[in-house]
Amino acid sequence: MRLIYLLAVLAAMAQFASAGVLASRFNYSTGSTYHLLESTTWTASQAEARRLGGDLVTIDDLDENNWVYDTFTPLVADAGGLWIGLNDVANEGAFEWVSGEPVTFTNWTASEPNNSGPQGAENFAHIVxxxxxxxxxxxxNDVADNAAMRYGVVEVPGFIQNGSFETPDVSPGRxxxxxxxxxxxxxVSGNTAFLIDQVTNTGExxxxxxxxxxxxxxxxQTVTGLKVGQRYKLTYYAxxxxLPDYFGSGSIIATIGGETDHYDYFLPSGSYLYNSPVSPWARRDVEFIxxxxxxxxxxxxxxxxxxxAIDAVRITAVPEPSTAAIFLLGGMLGMAIRPKRNASAITRPLVK
Known part of the structure; x- marks a missing residue:
């Protein structure tokens, strides 16, 4: 029976680890990870965003706005809107981003925001x-804080600069x-780091x-903005x-936060193909605190x-368990480890 309880605990942990998130996408232009949440209120969506290590999305320009709309709208056919982080809760009419970033771009539809609707004050923005x-x-458009089939879009900022190695622009390489x-x-060591442009090389x-x-x-690279004690995941592709004189075994070694990852490879001499990776890109994940x-x-x-070679380097925060998961875990563990009552020790009343 205890084994059953422990298995249930593990299942509950897995469930709550991804609760509320319908889909996740990475945007290499902004360096951020975006999560699409289940339909709920703006307030509940923002609370989940904080648990995931971010806020409801801050949209800086039309390109990011269009990317959010094009990426997530097809995933929720019944969507009445996508919650974003813009709101005027603190001061009516003075919209601000919940992330605290300055408002440098807006994309209101005609006659909005108007703070006028059948459900009361409209303090929260969504993408139509x-x-x-x-x-x-x-x-x-601005609306009241209700679900109404609206889905939150969370932005978790990245921590890596130039993780896709698009800067500087080189052709054919440098x-x-x-x-x-x-x-x-x-x-910090060596003299042959080679930035390659796929336009003039066959490697993709x-x-x-x-x-x-x-x-x-x-x-x-020095990664900044980390939270002490928070678990993070480094992801990269290798x-x-x-070349005629470069074959056999080799390694790429990634190191961060006291953790090390080795990507080991072997290519025989006959696998030579000019300027083209002949080993498939491999995704690597390393977690650190x-x-x-x-x-x-x-x-x-x-x-x-x-x-x-490496590409697509990024670091994301690993979501913390929700409060509900912690309470459930504690309760189920208590049931799992509670000593079994000894039937022989039970004192029964005397039957006269």
Missing amino acids: TKPFLNFVLGEW LFGFGDSIGGWNV PVDGNQFIEIHGDTIQ TART AADTTASLTFSGTAAGPLG
Whole structure:
């Protein structure tokens, strides 16, 4: 019986770890991860956003607005709107982002915001996803704090600069050496870090147009904005290619927060293909707990063997368990470990 309870505890933990999230997408243009939540109120959506390590989305320009609309609207056919972080709860008419970022872009539909509706004060903004009156799809409207088939979009900011290696723009490629900066990355050892542009090379990056090779090199970036004690996940993609004199075994080593990940590869001499990764891109995930608000992230490539390459580097916060999950876990663990009563020790009343 105790085993059954323990299995139930594990199942409950898995359920609550993803409760409320319908889909997640990463935007390489903004460097943020976005989560689509189940339909609920703006207030409940924002509470879930904080648990996930972010806020309801702050939209900085039309490109981001269109990306959010195009990405998530098809996933919820019945959506009455997508909650965003804009609100005027503190001061009527003075809309502000819940993230605290300044309002530099708005996309209100005609005659909005008007704080006029049948359900009371309209203090919360959403992206219009369903035809109604003269509203333009993809623009914004203010509404009251009710579910009404509205789905929150959470933005969890990224912590990596130039994780897709799109800066600087190179064609066909460019070597970087010790002391050079590569759009937020620093070459701290070696002289052959090679930024490659897929336009003139047959290798295809995971995202964007460029990726970087590190062969006997180490690149480093100081990650900032971490929360002490929070668990984070480093994700990156790795591959390797050969040249006539570069084959055999090699490794890429990622290090952050006291954790290390090795991507090991082997390519025989006959696998040579000019300027093309011949090993499929492999996704790598490394979790670490922040001991400080900053952490040093390094990638090192061995000098011998094929040419190792990386792309699509990002760090995201691992969501904390919800309060409900904690209470459920505590209760079920209590039931699981409670000593079984000894029937022989039970004192029964005497029957006269």
